[in-house]
Amino acid sequence: MKCGDFMKDRFYTIGMAGHIDHGKTALTKALTNIETDRLKEEKERNISIELGYAPLKINAEFEVSIIDVPGHERFIRQMIAGVAGIDMVLLIVAADEGIMPQTKEHIEVLSFLGIKRGLIVITKIDRVEEEFIELVQEDIKVHVEGSFLEQAPLAFVDSISGKGIDELKNKIQIELVDIPGRGCYYQGAFRLPIDQVFTVHGQGTVVRGTAYEGTVREGDVLEILPQGEKVRVRQMQVHHQAKKEAHAGQRVALNLGGLSKDMISRGDVLVSPNHFSRTDTIDISLQTVKTLKLSIKQRSLVKVHIGTAQVFGTIVFFDRNQLEEDEEILCQVRLNEPIVTKRGDHFILRRPTPPEIIGGGTVIDSFGKRYKFGEETVRMLVRKKEGTSSDRILDTLKEHKLMSIKQLVQETTLIEETVIESIQVLLEQGDVIQVIEGYFMISEIYNEITNIVQLDLQEYHLKFPMRIGKNKAEIIQSLKAYVPQKTAEIMIDQLIKEKKLERKEQFLTGVGFEPNYPEKWRNRIENLLKKLKGQGLNVDPWEELVSKEGIPKEMHDDLKFFLQSKGITYYLDEKYTIHSKVFEYNLHKLIDKTKGEFTLKEAKDVLTVSRKYVVPFLELLDHLAITERKGANRLWSINKRELKIL
Secondary structure, eight states, X not given: OOGGGGXXXXXXXXXXXXXXXXXXXXXXXXXHSOOOOOSHHHHHHTSOOSOEEEEEOOOSSEEEEEEEOOOSGGGHHHHHHHHTTOSEEEEEEETTXXXXXXXXXXXXXXXXXXXXXXXXXXXXXGGSOHHHHHHXXXXXXXXXXXSTTTTOOEEEOBTTTTBTHHHHHHHHHHHHHTSOOSHHHHSSOOEEEOOEEEEETTTEEEEEEEOOBSEEETTOEEEEETTTEEEEEEEXXXXXXXXXXXXXXXXXXXXXXXXXXXXXXXXXXXXXXXXXXXXXXXXXXXXXXXXXXXXXXXXXXXXXXXXXXXXXXXXXXXXOSEEOSSOEEEEEEEEEEEEOOOTTOEEEEEETTTTEEEEEEEEEESSOOOOOSSHHHHHHHHHHHHOOHHHHHHHHHHHHSXXXXXXXXXXXXXXXXXXXXXXXXXXXXXXXEEEETTEEEEHHHHHHXXXXXHHHHHHHHHHOTTSSOEEHHHHHHHHTTTSOHHHHHHHHHHHHHTTSSEEETTEEEOTTOOOOOOGGGHHHHHHHHHHHHHHTTSOOOHHHXXXXXXXXXXXXXXXXXXXXXXXXXXXSSSSOEEEHHHHHHHHHHHHHHOOSEEEHHHHHHHHTSOHHHHHHHHHHHHHTTSEEEETTEEEESSOHHHHXXX
16 A cells, blocks of 8 residues: 555644643643543642643544643653654743743754644733733744744634634644655554553553554554563554554554553553564764753763653763764664664653753664774764665665565664665665575675685685585685675575585585596506505505605595595505405405305405405405305305496
């Protein structure tokens, strides 16, 4: 299904932000007729502690959720969790107070979280004179300058009397028309950061959150990360309405089977199985706030707010030892516990003590590695940040060498459709090849490994021309410096299929290679064979013979094995080797002079050599299944007529 097919279904989430007691909850009730302060403590203290949600009816085309986020600084975590998945913000400023500390903080948080659209709503207008409202407007203009709210429309309301509410709804609708729907995000794997967990009597555990991407259906099996627990969706609701499916952008409650409430908490993520992985190291693009109380030093402890999770970690710089205010930097955070995130996710960094927002930005690689300090690492991070989907796939393949579509989706955090489309383009361009069905590798790396193996075998054949080839396991071991072992095994098998290598038992050879004498030593080897043939069964020890011919010691074993494998010689035992012609002559001699059964003494008399040669010769016949031991005697295992034509 294409993105455009979803244009009729446009789901949006609007966040309320602003200072405590500036009227966010009252405005939410005026817009939706729903009271979002639901906790006893919230009602008693008249402030929002937890996130409050309500459906806003605009028209039939739009399904809109409003999030009333806490304004008090003690509840900053809930505030960040609330705005993490919103499409648009209403910045609330009370007419009788104007811009306040939490208002400024919320503007910075919203900017860092990538919010692009918003309205500024001046509330409690009935409490002040017109001239004072004009002063508040001027104050707002100064504080939103340079932010995404600089050109935002203003609305003026009194939530108690309802004054200006209809005009505000119209302005919200006008803004939403220009915000693209999330149709493209409906495809691919489902992901929902959880911000509320509770139990419904008789139903079990229910979780709530704003779906970041994908589609979930009743009956789906999902995975809770980072725990790795599998759960089934029993039922789901969107704003208290039962639904069979829900999409990216919707505020959804899911009743989960096979799960107790204490097994899950805010900050966990509900995802399609096998599509997302946990990480404890993220490469980030960080923009700091305009004013910092203290500079941030290398490896300082920080608190990371990402999605609905809050995790401590260590910040690592690669081109400096401390971070100043109002600057952008590419760096890394090493987390104390795993999270689920992907490239492009927004985050906020806070200093734990003294508590202060450091800045925010986006994840450029959700699976960062440990890098060296220096400009080379920074340049690499710049490439990561600016790279296209194809660049990210190529970078990932360069690191992991051989990957499937599923693995690329996990590592690049791109949606599956984008990975498939990008791989197709890369295949057509020749940048990538499909090594085996469904697994891809950069063409340059594949060709490089192919050349390494072929050159390795060429050198091996030159150095050891009498050997069958190089052991496959040895070649795979040598390739581990370039690719993982499993990848090396797959590549070797594929190169054999492509007839770029040949396999003989457990050995690999170059195409068309046959073992042979090294030309340099051919004459000496032929002289050796003449002497071996001339000595008959009464031969000198092998080492003595080859040494007398001046053949290098490192060739002795190879030559012995080569001659035996070609049927030119036979081993009598570890010490003695005989020529094949000698073997044949003495075999036929023994056949002619014995009956169906014979003794060692009879064999010795026929062959006219000492016991030290007769015994290993007869054992060789046993080994070749020509004879068979029967007590002290031997029987011919093969008909003598057949033996004579061997």
